[in-house]
Amino acid sequence: MRGLSCSILATGSDSALPECFEETFKLTFEYLGMTYKGVLYCPCIDAVEMKLPSRELIHEIIK
Numbered sequence: 432m433r434g435l436s437c438s439i440l441a442t443g444s445d446s447a448l449p450e451c452f453e454e455t456f457k458l459t460f461e462y463l464g465m466t467y468k469g470v471l472y473c474p475c476i477d478a479v480e481m482k483l484p485s486r487e488l489i490h491e492i493i494k
Contacts, residue, residue, distance in 0.1 A: 434466075436466040448470060448472040469484045
C-alpha cells in the first residue's frame with residue numbers, strides 16, 4: 432500500500448466531523464506510507480435533507 436493515495440468519505444448526524452475520527456485514519460495512512468488527500472464529510476442532520484459539498488471540493492479531494 433506504500434505510495435498509494437487515499438481519502439475519507441464519511442456521513443454522520445453531527446454538524447461537523449469529530450476530529451478524533453479523522454485522526455485515526457491519518458495515523459494509519461502515515462504508518463502504511465500512504466498519501467492522505469483529505470476528508471469529505473456530509474452531515475445528515477435531517478434524514479430528508481442532506482447538505483452536500485460543492486463540486487469543487489469533491490474534485491479537490493479526488494485529484
